Amino acid sequence: MAKQPASGARRVRGSRSGRPIMALLDLLGRRWSLRILWELREDPLTSRALRAACDEASPTVLQARLTELREAGFVELGDGGGYGLTALGRDLCETFMPLHRFAERWHSKTGA
Amino acid sequence: MAKQPASGARRVRGSRSGRPIMALLDLLGRRWSLRILWELREDPLTSRALRAACDEASPTVLQARLTELREAGFVELGDGGGYGLTALGRDLCETFMPLHRFAERWHSKTGA
DNA sequence: CGTATTGCTACAGTAAGTGTAGCAAGGAGG
DNA sequence: CCTCCTTGCTACACTTACTGTAGCAATACG
Numbered sequence: 493m494a495k496q497p498a499s500g501a502r503r504v505r506g507s508r509s510g511r512p513i514m515a516l517l518d519l520l521g522r523r524w525s526l527r528i529l530w531e532l533r534e535d536p537l538t539s540r541a542l543r544a545a546c547d548e549a550s551p552t553v554l555q556a557r558l559t560e561l562r563e564a565g566f567v568e569l570g571d572g573g574g575y576g577l578t579a580l581g582r583d584l585c586e587t588f589m590p591l592h593r594f595a596e597r598w599h600s601k602t603g604a
Numbered sequence: 605m606a607k608q609p610a611s612g613a614r615r616v617r618g619s620r621s622g623r624p625i626m627a628l629l630d631l632l633g634r635r636w637s638l639r640i641l642w643e644l645r646e647d648p649l650t651s652r653a654l655r656a657a658c659d660e661a662s663p664t665v666l667q668a669r670l671t672e673l674r675e676a677g678f679v680e681l682g683d684g685g686g687y688g689l690t691a692l693g694r695d696l697c698e699t700f701m702p703l704h705r706f707a708e709r710w711h712s713k714t715g716a
Numbered sequence: 717c718g719t720a721t722t723g724c725t726a727c728a729g730t731a732a733g734t735g736t737a738g739c740a741a742g743g744a745g746g
Numbered sequence: 747c748c749t750c751c752t753t754g755c756t757a758c759a760c761t762t763a764c765t766g767t768a769g770c771a772a773t774a775c776g
Contacts, residue, residue: 511707512710513707517639522763523763540721540722549764549765551766552725553764564714565710565714574722595627595628599624601677601692635732635763636733650753652753663735664733685742685752
């Protein structure tokens with residue numbers, strides 16, 4: 493897990509095409525990315541609280557995702573400690589909110 | 605890459621919590637899941653056309669994702685061949701459309 | 717000082733994804 | 747019938763990504 497040059501959104505798989513949506517889809521399509529954003533949607537969390545919220549996921553990945561999401565400008569580390577969403581990150585989260593409602597409908601169709 | 609019992613949404617990592625949103629977040633947080641839904645948003649594609657649309661991603665994963673998405677009820681294999689979104693899948697895609705606009709704004713902030 | 721947090725990292729082991737090749741099934745044309 | 751081509755899909759060796767456990771340096775509290 494080497495460190496990439498922190499050049500904004502770093503090199504992501506989908507960005508070969510140059511289309512921002514692909515880069516975003518790729519970034520969010522990594523393990524725990526969506527989950528992290530989701531868990532931070534309300535209040536900031538410390539790295540350990542976030543880990544607890546994410547089913548005790550490995551700190552290695554969590555840290556990697558956190559770094560990526562920070563480089564992407566969605567997440568920031570507050571001066572008093574603890575990770576929180578940036579304005580942009582909150583904005584992205586808003587985009588995902590309808591997903592919650594959809595998940596419920598989906599579950600009632602396939603799960604039951 | 606063993607096959608799980610096809611019980612609707614199968615066992616996904618996030619579903620330990622029982623919350624549908626976690627299962628959905630986990631399913632969509634796998635490689636190429638979001639991308640596949642995105643590429644199918646307009647017209648159905650054959651497996652090979654889809655592969656071409658997804659930067660020639662490995663057919664192994666693509667097939668795995670396709671199976672998962674089919675079990676989840678988002679994608680179906682048309683009788684005349686070719687993969688397309690189900691009504692539910694189209695619905696999910698609708699949820700993601702604002703992401704496109706967001707991606708553009710995001711890119712203009714971090715990329716330039 | 718001790719101890720208890722914080723963010724973060726090392727590292728061996730396992731799971732997941734890649735890339736290339738190729739199969740069986742179905743049509744189209746000869 | 748036999749070829750030729752395309753379909754969905756799979757095998758398999760290789761590489762990358764993630765897991766799980768442990769532990770570091772820095773900061774704060776007593």
